[in-house]
Amino acid sequence: MLDWLVIGGGIHGTHAALVLTVRAGVATDRLRILDPQPTLLARWNQCTGNVQMPFLRSPLVHHLGLGAFDLFEFSRTPEGKPFAAFAPPYDRPGYALFQAHCQHLLAQHRLTELHLQGAALGLRRLGERGWQVETPDGSLEARRIILALGLSDRPAYPDWARLCRAAGxxxxxxFDRDVHTAQLPLWRHAVVFGGGISAAQLALALAARQPGTVTLLMPHPVRIHQFDSDPGWLGPKYMRAFEAETSLERRRQMIREARHRGSMPKDVYHDLRRAAEHGELCLREANVTGATPQGDGRLLLSLMTGDTLETDNLLLATGFEPQRPGGPWLDEAIAAYGLPVAPCGYPVVSKALRWARGLYVMGPLAELELGPTARNIAGARKAADRLAHIVERGQANRPVVGGLPMVGTVGQR
Incomplete structure (x- = not known):
């Protein structure tokens, strides 16, 4: 039986494994990361690579390393110097630098050796001993489980797009698994549909490949925000009121209001305007009501403005579905063990991110405790820090005082 099993090998799960093994001293033979992808961070690499971002949106201190300035220190090493690039404001790291640092950490701390390729299909409690996780290749047992589940498997399709796709x-x-934007064949007219930073960065990248053949079709006016939520949510400025709020519904509302969905930083918008002024791409604002196949892979988009737009390369950049990650197997565990959830369906956990004895969460599943930054890199760092404190204080199976009240007896033993 393992001491720790992390379910999810993305940014959150990988960072948690690093913090637990290197900082908190968990033996590497007592911890594993379960993820269905062939390598750790595979979905992160694909999604971010498809957007073709030149720089991250997050600042210098948000990365997978242990210390706040590990990424900066890496940029000064022989391994990191070839990729050293930072963009104002907040010294946002270049994408190539961030990726090189991730690979450096995986190799330095041999994290890939902790990876078990497989998907979680079921979760069963083993009394006081821990939990059993069912996979396609059998079961795994661990005293403590960390659910580091993301939303990357649920790209958000607008209603019109879902209907058109169902019709063939x-x-x-x-963010579809089988889409690789770097390998797209030549097109006559590409359309990127979306209003946020991912849509903008993808449109810019495609326009750099084939200038004058790309339209960024935005369903709403440009929303300028440096980050996807105000930096005040990283500390007590806003979190003090959030933590004092006892209503789970109000907490969910605070999270919704804090998130700047479909937004982009000012510098990305300036790049869009500059590209449009030079005829490299076209900017249009209109929603879509439907798409009609025209043959040879062409689509005729019907716009809410009353006109149409033809494309032979339509790519949606509309983010991810807001539903709780996990799917049916987690639904079954919630029902079987009375795991407490809020009206929105998300876990109610303690300050230690404990959902039940030996069961912890991070990422989106932790946002009712960590707030709107829970699913970001900053949220991964905050969650892993709390999990490390459990080990360091020897509290992995003791009741944790604080956080929202747990429902019934779950998590109180």
Whole structure:
């Protein structure tokens, strides 16, 4: 039986494994990361690579390393110097630098050796001993489980796009598993549909490949925000009121209001305007009501403005579905063990991110405790820090005082 099993090998799960093994001293033979992808961070690499971002949106201190300035220190090493690049404001790291640092950490701390390729299919409590996780290749047992589940498997399709795709139209999402934007064949007219930073960065990248053949079709006016939520949510400025709020419904509302969905930083918008002024791409604001196949892979988009737009390369960049990650197997565990959830369906956990004895969460599943930054890199760092404190204080199976009240007896033993 393992001491720790992390379910999810993305940014959150990988960072948690690093913190627990290197900082908190968990033996590497007592911890594993369960993820269905062939390598750790595979979905992160695909999604971010498909957007073709030149720089991250997050600042210098948000990365997978242990210390706040590990990424900066890496940029000064022989291994990191070839990729050293930072963009104002907040010294946002270049994408190539961030990726090189991730690979450096995986190799330095041999994290890939902790990876078990497989998907979680079921979760069963083993009394006081821990939990059993069912996978396609059998079961795994661990005293403590960390659910580090993300939303990358649920690209958000607008209603019109879902209907068109069901009818066989060539409608693709930039976050679909089988889409690789760097390998797209030549097109006559590409359309990127979306209003946020991912849509903007993808449109700019495609326009750099084939200038004058790309339209960024935005369903709403440009929303300028440096980050996807105000930096005040990283500390007590806003979190003090959030933590004092006892209503789970109000907490969910605070999270919704804090998130700047479909937004982009000012510098990305300036790049869009500059590209449009030079004829490299076209900017249009209009929602879509439907898409009609025209043959040879072409689509005729019907716009809410009353006109149409033809494309032979339509890519949606409309983010991810807001539903709780996990799917049916987690639904079954919630029902079987009375795991407390809020009206929105998300876990009610303690300050230690404990959902039940030996069961912990991070990422989106932790946002009712960590707030709107829970699913970001900053949220991964905050969650892993709390999990490390459990080990360091020897509290992995003791009741944790604080956080929202747990429902019934779950998590109180």
């Amino acid at each position: 139209a060539p409608v693709r999402h930039v």
